[in-house]
Amino acid sequence: TIKMENITETRERLINISQDGRGADNFRISLPAKWLRDMGITYDKRSVKIVYDYVKKTILIEKI
Numbered sequence: 215t216i217k218m219e220n221i222t223e224t225r226e227r228l229i230n231i232s233q234d235g236r237g238a239d240n241f242r243i244s245l246p247a248k249w250l251r252d253m254g255i256t257y258d259k260r261s262v263k264i265v266y267d268y269v270k271k272t273i274l275i276e277k278i
Contacts, residue, residue: 223249245275253277
C-alpha cells in the first residue's frame, strides 16, 4: 500500500516576466494540468489560496 501523503512530483519551470503598458512587471508560471486536475480545479471551481513564506522563501497553493 502506498501512502499518498508521501508521494511528490517535481518539475522545473521558468517564470515568464513581462511588462504592461505602464511598465509594471508581471510574473507568471505555468502549472501542469495533471496537478490542477488532481486538485479538483475546474472552470467552475478555480479559487485558490496562495501563501508566501518569507522565511522559507516558498509559495504554497491550496484549493479553496
